[in-house]
Amino acid sequence: MTMMFAEASSVALPILLVSPEACEDALADLPKAQAEWAAFHGFKGSLGQTLVLPGDGLAGVLIGTGSASDRARKRFAIGAAIAALPEATYSLEHLPEGQGEEIALGYLLSLYRFDRYRSQTKPKARLVAPEGIDADRLQLIAQSEALTRDLINTPAEEMGPDALEAAVRNLADEFGATVTTVEGEALLDQNFPLIHTVGRAAAKAPRLIEMTWGSEGPTLTLVGKGVCFDTGGLNLKPGASMGIMKKDMGGSANVLGLARMIMASDMAVRLRVLIPAVENNVAGNSFRPGDIFTARNGLTVEINNTDAEGRLVLADALAYASESPPDLLICMATLTGAARVAVGPDIAPFFTDDDALAAALSAASATVADPCWRLPFHEAYEPMIEPGIADLDNAPAGGMAGSITAALFLRRFAPVPRFAHFDIYGWQRTNAPARPKGGVGQGIRALFNALPEVLSE
Template sequence: MPPRFAPPSADAYPLFVTTPETLSETLAALPGPARTWAEAQGFAAGAVEVLALPDAAGGVMGALVGLGAAAARDRTRFSVARAASALPEGDWTLTGPLTPEATAEAALGWLLECYRFDRYRSQPAAKARLTAPDGIDAARIEVIAASEYLTRDLINTPAADMGPDALEAAARALATEMGAEIAVTTGDALLEANFPLIHVVGRAADRAPRLIDMRWGSDGPALTLVGKGVCFDTGGLNLKPGASMGLMKKDMGGAANVLGLARMLMASGAPIRLRVLIPAVENAVAGNAFRPGDILTSRKGLTVEVNNTDAEGRLVLADALTLADENPPALVLSMATLTGAARVAVGPDLAPFYATADSDALTLAAAAARVADPVWRMPFHAPYETMIEPGIADIDNAPSGGMAGSITAALFLRRFVTETPRYLHFDIYGWNPTPAPARPKGGAAQGGRALFDALPEMLGL
């Protein structure tokens, strides 16, 4: 079911949002039985602390939810969201000292907390429903939540059920829902259409590689999204150890994230010309797998020396980025679970990104802070360009030495975006390893909400 707010109701229970600093005032305004109960339970308004309150007859009259102390409040996003899973069945309405921005965050967090991945096992749904708070754009928040649900579902689905064919089916379903056009080039037709790197990476798998090309909108500035769709990554002939292969169903997280962002843009009726390109492959092991030492010729004509078949994501993205760059939009944006170096640098919570335009980076950082979707800028450090130049070919897919792995990967991709005036690249993790309010363990959307908020300014809308 798509996430929805409950309709306004005179019978909705009040959910009192409070902090340690405002707690005494909040308790003083409660009826006697509720105040006595809260004091007896030691409610201290800590972050994500939730307490249902009784009325004089022993029923429920409302609840308290804590935001935590001011000094530590930035450590916990979506504190109010915990109430969605903790409270009893019924409609609830927010009341308390929340700014408009905090109210919108609380409302979104509530819907995100209600997400369940129940394809393979039934999961108890959250019974508490939130009425849309006054002053928020409820329809926009519902669109954002539904789009994050899509991203999470795609990443959480194991590769047996989310191969290149299933990823194509998901893209087609979204295109049908939103009235977009879609074209797919599959298998050996990739060679005929000059997508040699997508073909070579995916040719060893039973499920054929493909390039998904979705278009929507006829007016406004052009935006092209490119998402890495490696549906499972064994590492190829440079086989990953078992411990490193366990989460590789999420290696199509870039594709899942751009589909989620695309859904936000289309469902909100953004006045743009949108294109979504997804190279969808499996990096498998077979007799016809590409090899270390191979030199490949890309769509752009640049030759690439393969020093590691486990650095395949940048190869498939290279052909897709070249296609995007042939009819330059105002902005090209790529998203990929590309390097372990990015995860080591900033951990799983931050979405590291690269920008060729400082103005885009500043706009995005400000938007990320507004919508509680943290990002962190990384540098296109030009002196490292020599690290990806092997001498025997134009460019190296996996420089030796292990230094600056995320930066060199981003520089590799930038070589294929030469005509478009502005380029953004996200090297995301795409997975939440530890459950938190509104962010269950599993597939994660990263950077999409920040981009959705920032793109109107970036594109001059």
């Protein structure tokens, strides 16, 4: 999907961004006919308000910026308003300080359409890259976000473990990366028992997908949950909860989007991506509540809910990643409903013991309008994941602190100096500026922005 800026053009129509506070002065500076036109149409500079100005044909466009509070509540609204303009080439004038990249990225992200199954009307407005921004960087970010969205939006019938592997191989071919997989019964032979356990009841074989890229720089390992569909297993989800479970591979989709950003920008890093790809299905050989399994690192895990399967497949992948400890290990997963209760669907909560990493992620989150929030590895809750009969419990009773206990569970498999776990939603429930209903990237733009600083420490 093309998500690009237009070539510079001498016939580009100027866009004048106008705040409510400056609206009266801005209109007074227009030619009289245009000022009267704007007044007649009630232009006040409210967020996303647009007005095409008449002249010899079209003379330009006014777009309202609203207040700072408006923009915080509805990020990307200005870029989305640009994308919705009539077909023409446009250029931005007098960009508000510090807003240029968000506006330009909002325009690019607004060009996204998921048209695999139905033709979609695409925006026809073309925007010349504003001065002072890194256009190439924004374009690669938008293209990578599109990959993440496409992967999540594709139904499980066509995005099972085999198709997810094919998507990884396509990405690797684009950037000269290497891919290996361990599949089916070979998972047992090579000591990935939990990945095999979760995926063994599905028609499409479970697998661990590994991609490597880069030969110099610090080591970075990304682990993404690849549960391509989650029925809940024998602890079967109700139909209403199963409806969007194609998104349960959103962690893998996000790490692949981030990996694409890293490779497309030629970041000096030795990158490794691990995706345990499974379907959690129901059959005669489904794993059961009460079963106990030994993970790759030797810890035993009691199964108290087969619908808490994501942490199981991630456990083996994280243990494997930690056998060659990277400089930074990042895990992303659509893991718990508790995280949504805590921070809602729009914020990507993350866990880390590294204060410098947390500070860098929080700062990047604000800079690139990619909301993230740190939650604690609260040590006092460790006993909640220790059932007594086994080393660990995959689903502690009581329902308290579900996101934290899941993060503590994962940390048992990631004994490395620098580790961060993101418990994301990966789904836009309703249409929003630059974010149509469906799959969405969360946390990956903040990570991409923070990585150079974090990996240099």
